[in-house]
Amino acid sequence: xxxxxxxxxxxxxxxxxxxxxxxxxxxxxxxxxxxxxxxxxxxxxxxxxxxxxxxxxxxxxxxxxxxxxxxxxxxxxxxxxxxxxxxxxxxxxxxxxxxxxxxxxxxxxxxxxxxxxxxxxxxxxxxxxxxxxxxxxxxxxxxxxxxxxxxxxxxxxxxxxxxxxxxxxxxxxxxxxxxxxxxxxxxxxxxxxxxxxxxxxxxxxxxxxxxxxxxxxxxxxxxxxxxxxxxxxxxxxxxxxxxxxxxxxxxxxxxxxxxxxxxxxxxxxxxxxxxxxxxxxxxxxxxxxxxxxxxxxxxxxxxxxxxxxxxxxxxxxxxxxxxxxxxxxxxxxxxxxxxxxxxxxxxxxxxxxxxxxxxxxxxxxxxxxxxxxxxxxxxxxxxxxxxxxxxxxxxxxxxxxxxxxxxxxxxxxxxxxxxxxxxxxxxxxxxxxxxxxxxxx
Amino acid sequence: xxxxxxxxxxxxxxxxxxxxxxxxxxxxxxxxxxxxxxxxxxxxxxxxxxxxxxxxxxxxxxxxxxxxxxxxxxxxxxxxxxxxxxxxxxxxxxx
Numbered sequence: 001x002x003x004x005x006x007x008x009x010x011x012x013x014x015x016x017x018x019x020x021x022x023x024x025x026x027x028x029x030x031x032x033x034x035x036x037x038x039x040x041x042x043x044x045x046x047x048x049x050x051x052x053x054x055x056x057x058x059x060x061x062x063x064x065x066x067x068x069x070x071x072x073x074x075x076x077x078x079x080x081x082x083x084x085x086x087x088x089x090x091x092x093x094x095x096x097x098x099x100x101x102x103x104x105x106x107x108x109x110x111x112x113x114x115x116x117x118x119x120x121x122x123x124x125x126x127x128x129x130x131x132x133x134x135x136x137x138x139x140x141x142x143x144x145x146x147x148x149x150x151x152x153x154x155x156x157x158x159x160x161x162x163x164x165x166x167x168x169x170x171x172x173x174x175x176x177x178x179x180x181x182x183x184x185x186x187x188x189x190x191x192x193x194x195x196x197x198x199x200x201x202x203x204x205x206x207x208x209x210x211x212x213x214x215x216x217x218x219x220x221x222x223x224x225x226x227x228x229x230x231x232x233x234x235x236x237x238x239x240x241x242x243x244x245x246x247x248x249x250x251x252x253x254x255x256x257x258x259x260x261x262x263x264x265x266x267x268x269x270x271x272x273x274x275x276x277x278x279x280x281x282x283x284x285x286x287x288x289x290x291x292x293x294x295x296x297x298x299x300x301x302x303x304x305x306x307x308x309x310x311x312x313x314x315x316x317x318x319x320x321x322x323x324x325x326x327x328x329x330x331x332x333x334x335x336x337x338x339x340x341x342x343x344x345x346x347x348x349x350x351x352x353x354x355x356x357x358x359x360x361x362x363x364x365x366x367x368x369x370x371x372x373x374x375x376x377x378x379x380x381x382x383x384x385x386x387x388x389x390x391x392x393x394x395x396x397x398x399x400x401x402x403x404x405x406x407x408x409x410x411x412x413x414x415x416x417x418x419x420x421x422x423x424x425x426x427x428x429x430x431x432x433x434x435x436x437x438x439x440x441x
Numbered sequence: 442x443x444x445x446x447x448x449x450x451x452x453x454x455x456x457x458x459x460x461x462x463x464x465x466x467x468x469x470x471x472x473x474x475x476x477x478x479x480x481x482x483x484x485x486x487x488x489x490x491x492x493x494x495x496x497x498x499x500x501x502x503x504x505x506x507x508x509x510x511x512x513x514x515x516x517x518x519x520x521x522x523x524x525x526x527x528x529x530x531x532x533x534x535x536x
Contacts, residue, residue: 420458428496429505430521430534436456 005255007101007113009186011131012161012169013091014176018108019084020048023077033075034058036067040079040332041359047079078362081333082306094134098127101255103166111166113253128160128181164189165250171200190247194220201241207234219245235407261304262372264289271310271364278365279353285370286345295372299341302374305352307332310364332361341376405439461532466522474510474522477533485514511536 015021024031034053036046046062056071067074088107095102101113114127121127135158160181161172168189172182175196184192196219198211210233216222222230223246231239243249264285272278282305289295309330336351405417418436425433462479469475473493478484492511499505506526513519521536 418456421455423455428498430536431457431459431461434458436458 005101006252007115008252009114010169010253011112012173014159014173015108035075082331111253262292265369267367298375300372301341301376304371307365308367461534464533466531487512489513
């Protein structure tokens with residue numbers, strides 16, 4: 001399952017607030033109310049909010065009680081991540097009809113490689129029209145007659161951007177008005193990027209705040225600074241930000257040949273809420289999926305665990321009530337990308353169980369489904385290596401240390417990094433027990 | 442704790458860890474540390490003496506004679522203080 005598809009010319013397709021748009025699409029009339037979607041990992045905080053709710057002062061991350069205090073008419077929705085995933089998969093499939101090179105970003109964001117498509121469609125305008133046409137005609141449905149898809153939702157008008165490399169295409173899409181496209185001609189990237197706000201960069205809030213404190217508001221202002229100075233301040237991540245801002249890197253769209261996932265599912269007679277039972281069921285599903293003939297010779301790289309949850313059963317239409325949870329098909333979904341692909345059941349289960357503990361399903365589980373969605377070739381050497389989980393962990397630590405050491409050297413030139421070694425660990429004098437020696441990874 | 446490298450350890454590359462730092466100590470009525478000055482304007486009050494012990498060692502070359510106090514400073518920091526009974530100087534180090 002190698003990855004050979006790539007394209008330097010990129011079209012970016014973006015539907016902001018995709019999960020919320022999915023909900024608005026399948027609940028007729030919901031868009032007329034201030035609406036908020038609860039976070040998938042905790043139902044006490046808001047994840048995505050509609051513009052009407054935003055105008056009432058509601059913000060993502062607020063607790064439910066804070067939000068209701070600000071906006072008594074707020075409609076709350078429990079998330080249905082499996083539905084959003086299906087809708088997004090349908091969108092990607094539609095884009096796949098335009099180009100074989102399609103790369104998924106976060107929900108509602110996708111890149112289409114357009115190298116060589118001029119020969120099929122004509123110019124850039126025609127390619128963009130083809131993308132629009134395919135999306136509009138993809139006929140996304142969620143299975144319920146009369147319920148529209150997110151794509152049909154007029155509020156979820158797609159924004160399109162085109163440029164050389166994913167970043168330019170993304171910035172163009174983020175600048176586009178609903179249903180419009182922004183095209184950045186090849187060679188005009190630096191001029192276009194220079195006037196854009198730094199918020200278009202993939203920044204964490206801390207770095208964003210620091211850049212603003214330094215008076216850097218646009219990509220042009222960032223690119224005007226010496227690369228070395230930004231690297232010294234922000235490390236490797238800063239270097240990448242500078243290169244993006246200066247238009248020095250062109251990340252191609254990397255298409256993937258999507259393998260047919262290996263699926264194992266378990267339906268419970270009665271909804272299950274006990275985590276121990278879910279963890280035990282997970283172990284069974286992993287063992288079953290690992291035995292699948294198509295898995296032989298391959299190590300698992302990406303895993304998806306999803307659950308259909310017991311229905312909430314709240315009153316559907318009570319417009320007199322203040323805030324209410326509209327009834328939805330409730331589900332729960334986690335995606336895990338394994339750092340080291342493995343065929344070891346315990347190593348596949350560990351991150352899934354950790355996520356199960358951190359953000360458990362918010363209701364009784366009626367059906368649990370495990371999917372192996374990406375694979376890596378299994379070599380003899382790596383399989384032997386994978387058997388020794390501790391060796392793998394040590395190797396991981398060493399890699400992390402080497403990376404951290406490089407980062408420190410890059411920032412302060414002279415790395416004061418040492419091993420702690422035992423000298424006289426039995427000594428009654430504390431200063432004689434240990435010493436430091438230069439650390440050279 | 443990181444395992445030592447396989448390359449031979451050169452003693453000139455070794456750096457000391459947890460070396461005692463000289464401090465000034467004010468004793469209370471019982472002769473136990475009551476206040477510690479790490480510098481002229483940086484003092485801390487000893488909240489509790491957790492443990493005390495004495496070491497007399499290496500009398501065959503250069504006598505080491507120390508009276509140790511494991512203490513908790515105001516603010517909750519735990520440190521070890523010792524009096525060098527040869528020079529009558531006080532030192533502080535990590536537990």
